[in-house]
Amino acid sequence: KNQVEQSPQSLIILEGKNCTLQCNYTVSPFSNLRWYKQDTGRGPVSLTIMTFSENTKSNGRYTATLDADTKQSSLHITASQLSDSASYICVVYTGFQKLVFGTGTRLLVSP
Amino acid sequence: DAGVIQSPRHEVTEMGQEVTLRCKPISGHDYLFWYRQTMMRGLELLIYFNNNVPIDDSGMPEDRFSAKMPNASFSTLKIQPSEPRDSAVYFCASSLDRESYTDTQYFGPGTRLTVL
Numbered sequence: 176k177n178q179v180e181q182s183p184q185s186l187i188i189l190e191g192k193n194c195t196l197q198c199n200y201t202v203s204p205f206s207n208l209r210w211y212k213q214d215t216g217r218g219p220v221s222l223t224i225m226t227f228s229e230n231t232k233s234n235g236r237y238t239a240t241l242d243a244d245t246k247q248s249s250l251h252i253t254a255s256q257l258s259d260s261a262s263y264i265c266v267v268y269t270g271f272q273k274l275v276f277g278t279g280t281r282l283l284v285s286p
Numbered sequence: 287d288a289g290v291i292q293s294p295r296h297e298v299t300e301m302g303q304e305v306t307l308r309c310k311p312i313s314g315h316d317y318l319f320w321y322r323q324t325m326m327r328g329l330e331l332l333i334y335f336n337n338n339v340p341i342d343d344s345g346m347p348e349d350r351f352s353a354k355m356p357n358a359s360f361s362t363l364k365i366q367p368s369e370p371r372d373s374a375v376y377f378c379a380s381s382l383d384r385e386s387y388t389d390t391q392y393f394g395p396g397t398r399l400t401v402l
Contacts (some may be wrong), residue, residue, distance in 0.1 A: 218290070218377050218393025219329070264329065272317060272381070272389075278328035 177202045179277035181265050187283045192255055196280045198248040198265030206268040210239050211251045213262045213279070222250070222263075255284045288337055290394035292378050298400045304366040307397045310359055310382030319391060320363050320378040329377070335361065368401045375399070 179200045188194050207226045211219035223232045223239040225248070232239045236259075238251045252259055264276040267280070291310040299305055311318045319334040333343040338355045346353070350369070355361040365372055375398050379391040 217395055218379070220393070221390050224390075272319075274331065274336060274391075276329040 177267075177275045179265055179267050179275050181263075181277040181280050183280060184278075185281040185283070187252065187285055190253055190255060190257060190284050190286050194252050194255060196250045196252075196263050196265075196282070198250070198277055200246050200248070200265070200267045200275070202246075202267040202269055202275050204269055205243070206270055206273075208239075208241055208248050209266045209268070210237070210248075211264040211266055213264060215261070216249065219264055252282075257284050257286060260284045274279075290378055290380055290392055292327075292376075292394040292397050294397060295395065296398045297399075298402065299402050301369055302367045303401075304364065305368045305372075305399060305401075307363040307376050307378075307395060307399070308382055309361045309363070310379030311378070313359070313363070315380035315382055316358075317381045317391075318355060319379040319381075320361070321379065321393075322398070323375045323377060324373075329396055332363070354400050365399075367400075370401045373399055373401050 182197045207224055209224050212222050213219040222237050223234050225232050225241045227243050232284045236253045241248045260283050262279040262281050264279045267275045290312055293308045320332040321329050322332055323329045332345045333353045333356045334341055338360050353363045353366055375396045377393050377396045379393045381389050381391045
């Protein structure tokens with residue numbers, strides 16, 4: 176069964192600190208992996224996209240990594256800001272328009 | 287572009303009533319998706335359309351759910367009769383008709399449905 180698991184479920188950090196979110200997947204076939212940010216009351220927005228051959232992808236203060244051998248991905252947030260408070264969802268694409276969603280990590284950045 | 291538009295943003299109804307959720311995709315996008323999001327199950331794909339034609343409805347939970355796309359700029363998701371377990375946030379998303387794996391789905395703001 177295709178599954179995407181994320182940890183931790185929730186996280187509180189102080190503004191300015193770094194944090195890392197984890198994603199483990201058992202999905203086949205694998206097309207690409209994305210991290211989405213979902214602000215409260217909004218729809219998810221794509222942050223990064225990585226294919227099988229990519230190890231790292233950055234988008235500003237967000238850096239995603241992918242280890243296709245261990246089927247793990249991480250999202251590292253540097254110098255966190257209050258606006259980073261959101262849910263972060265790991266999504267694995269198994270083919271065109273076929274997505275498997277993780278349940279997300281809820282991040283709260285505290286002043 | 288205004289992005290994907292959904293209405294209403296919030297809906298509170300009583301068990302047994304009919305509920306209709308509406309979506310306007312981004313102009314020029316040929317794919318439209320309906321998702322449901324709950325705390326327990328996260329995001330789940332219900333159905334998606336390509337050029338107004340339903341392609342995959344295997345995620346529709348049961349016959350009480352139906353979706354239509356009468357034209358390229360409008361889609362509805364209907365629940366009849368509604369039940370408390372249908373309470374969730376329903377998202378609509380759209381994407382371009384491209385073969386590239388990097389094609390991105392753009393999500394609307396969602397409709398929060400509460401069935402009492």
